[in-house]
Amino acid sequence: MHHRTLGGGHGPRISAVCLGTWRFGSTVDEATAFAILDRFAEAGGTFVDTANHCGCRVPGATGDESELLLGRWLRSRRAAGRTVVASTAGARPDPRRGGQWPADTGGLGAAAVRAAIEASLRRLGIDRVDLYYAHSFAHTEDRGVPLEETVAALAGLVRDGTVExxxxxxxxxxxxxxARLLAAGRGLPGFRAVQQRxxxxxxxxxxxxxxxxxxxEELLDYVAAHPGLTLLARGTLMGGAYARPDRPPxxxxxxxGSVARLRVLAEVAAECGATVNQVVLAWLMGGPQPVVPVLGVTSPAQLDECLAALDLRLDPVQRARLDTA
Incomplete structure (x- = not known):
């Protein structure tokens, strides 16, 4: 397993890929989830991603499932000290806001942020989250929560030691x-990671x-200009659409435009003796601004396929063909 530093020179060391646990406990049963987590740890994976709203739209689920399951795994494997845990505030449904998603999400006001981290820590059974995401300021702008309030609330979590x-x-x-400029201007800790599709x-x-x-391109340019900012990617494999004929993009x-890119992707995969999924992951990790993919797998076999991409190197010609297709 390859590793890098999260959020610049003073962040925790993380594995070059992150394991997303969003479906664990809802659409992925506990036995399968534990098998995936065990396999990831055996391969040297140290970075896992959960959230306080995972699976909340699955019938019968509450959103607690992923954090609770991950907490059980951390305790049963005594893995908390060697696992970098990421979780999220801001996207959990709030019944007081009605039932229309995403307008019903809790937002990023100071009270909501504090309540969210306290609840996540209880579910996870840990004292600190290594990486804590504020999910979507766009949802809070309409609710009148000042950006200054959110920035200060998040900085307070770092000051209190509940978030690194x-x-x-x-x-x-x-x-x-x-948000980053506002934090810097006030001498507060600001965002050092960004996760996007x-x-x-x-x-x-x-x-x-x-x-x-x-x-x-705007975000890629911004990340390139700010080396202390780590870019993480979700939705990288489009839920299996690259590999499954029965699941179109x-x-x-x-x-x-996708037709040409898919054709070149298949050609490069054949040249490398790799799967198209592995080429997509290698393309992300090996670019000018290296990306940390967040893997949304549902079986150990899927995880093994993804982990093999860590050793796949695209030559400059192959990368140029992929980039210009």
Missing amino acids: VLGAANHRTWRLAE YTYLRPRRGLPPDHQVETD PERYDHP
Whole structure:
């Protein structure tokens, strides 16, 4: 397993891939989830991602399931001290706001942030979260929560020792930059990681705003200009759409431009003796701004396929073909 530093020179050491546990305890049963976590740890994986709302839209689920299951695994394996844990505030449904998602999410006011971290720590059974994401300022802007309030509340978690590194999830680049500048101007800890949707295929142009913010050239340029900021990618394998003929790409990627990229992707995979999923992951990890993929796997076999991408090296010609397709 390869490793790197999260959020610049003073962050924790993390594995080069992160294991997403969002489905664990809801659509992935505990035995399978434990097998995946065990396999990840055996391979040298140290970085896992959960949230306080995982699975909340699954019938019968509450959103607690992923954190509770991960907490049980950490205790049963005595793995808390060697596992970097990421969790999230801001996207959990609040019954007081009605039932229309995403308008019913709890937001990032000071009280909501404090309540969210305290509840996550209880579910996880730990004293500190290594990386804590503020999920989507866009949802809070409409509710009138000042950015200063959110920045100060998050900084307070670092000051109190309940969070080591702060991250942003689902933020547009201008909002990420504004929050970081605000924190720096006040001498407060700011965002040192950002997690966005990012895959090899590009979304169709002219799409209406989506609740999931896409990694674009603006964000890549911003990350390149700020070496202390780590970029993490979710949705990298599009839920299996690269590999499964019965599962077409999501509509946002279903356009003529994707045809050429999929063709080159298949050609490079054949040349490397690799799967298309492995080439996508290698392309992300080996680019000018290396990315940490967050793996959303549902079986140990899927995890093994992804981990093999760590040793896949694309030569400059292959990367140029992929980039320009």
